[in-house]
Amino acid sequence: MEILIRPTPGHVARLVARLVLERVRAKPELVLGCATGRTMEAVYDELVAGHRAGVADLGRLRTFNLDEYVGLAPGDPHSYHHYMRERLFDRVGLPPERSRLPNGAATDLAAEARAYEAAIAAAGGIDLQLLGLGETGHIGFNEPLSALMSRTREKALTPTTRAQNAAMFGGDPDAVPRRALTMGVGTILEAREVLLVVTGAGKAEVLARATEGPITARISATALQLHPNCKVVVDEAAAGALEGTAYYRFAYEHEPEWAPYRSDPAL
Numbered sequence: 001m002e003i004l005i006r007p008t009p010g011h012v013a014r015l016v017a018r019l020v021l022e023r024v025r026a027k028p029e030l031v032l033g034c035a036t037g038r039t040m041e042a043v044y045d046e047l048v049a050g051h052r053a054g055v056a057d058l059g060r061l062r063t064f065n066l067d068e069y070v071g072l073a074p075g076d077p078h079s080y081h082h083y084m085r086e087r088l089f090d091r092v093g094l095p096p097e098r099s100r101l102p103n104g105a106a107t108d109l110a111a112e113a114r115a116y117e118a119a120i121a122a123a124g125g126i127d128l129q130l131l132g133l134g135e136t137g138h139i140g141f142n143e144p145l146s147a148l149m150s151r152t153r154e155k156a157l158t159p160t161t162r163a164q165n166a167a168m169f170g171g172d173p174d175a176v177p178r179r180a181l182t183m184g185v186g187t188i189l190e191a192r193e194v195l196l197v198v199t200g201a202g203k204a205e206v207l208a209r210a211t212e213g214p215i216t217a218r219i220s221a222t223a224l225q226l227h228p229n230c231k232v233v234v235d236e237a238a239a240g241a242l243e244g245t246a247y248y249r250f251a252y253e254h255e256p257e258w259a260p261y262r263s264d265p266a267l
């Protein structure tokens with residue numbers, strides 16, 4: 001795991017987008033794992049800007065999303081299907097058949113979960129997985145005590161998560177669905193590369209526990225410590241409770257890999 005601390009959420013979004021665009025240039029039909037949430041909105045804006053500027057063509061991607069609310073049809077304005085079309089897919093002309101999210105309105109959710117896993121495998125696995133961090137320390141909707149080897153399945157959401165996401169449902173936590181279909185922690189760990197994106201002081205404590213604390217099913221993001229190619233991109237506010245910042249900063253300032261990024265003030 002490598003932690004990159006950047007000054008502001010804008011720097012974080014631009015650096016994450018730069019990394020994604022580079023991967024797409026190297027492999028135009030990249031299989032991208034997409035995340036939702038407010039943190040990702042700025043990342044998708046930067047990706048769309050890069051696409052429009054011709055840095056990379058995002059219209060040839062294959063995408064799989066982490067999760068979807070149970071009971072929401074793909075056309076529902078609160079669904080993650082809708083979020084993704086608005087934030088990314090329609091803006092880069094990605095043909096609908098190239099993107100897939102779990103169908104939260106499926107009548108047989110267990111069968112849908114199995115089909116989702118099979119579709120990821122048939123696509124050759126996920127090359128690059130984007131992740132946000134929930135206030136409970138979840139990745140996807142893998143709430144506390146999710147098995148660290150779990151696969152795509154239905155999961156009950158915590159009151160904390162429903163409150164966190166209430167703003168997207170008119171501010172009412174009770175309007176947030178109680179369950180979601182989510183990739184498992186084991187599914188996420190099979191991605192060849194992972195980028196965890198975290199901004200804001202409100203995530204500082206859980207970020208420190210996720211990255212520097214012991215691996216525990218209580219915080220599914222701690223499983224990322226086992227991943228051989230995981231970068232965590234955070235702003236100064238989110239880095240506020242980390243203990244190892246002197247080393248993380250030193251590595252970014254001195255590792256040759258980061259030289260081209262260091263010299264760009266936008267990153």
Ligand code: GLP
Pocket residue numbers: 035036037038039040066067131132133134138139140141161165
């Ligand atoms: C939801 C998603 C998570 C995401 C989280 C972060 O809970 N299911 O995958 O990481 O939102 O949300 P935000 O960026 O709004 O804090």
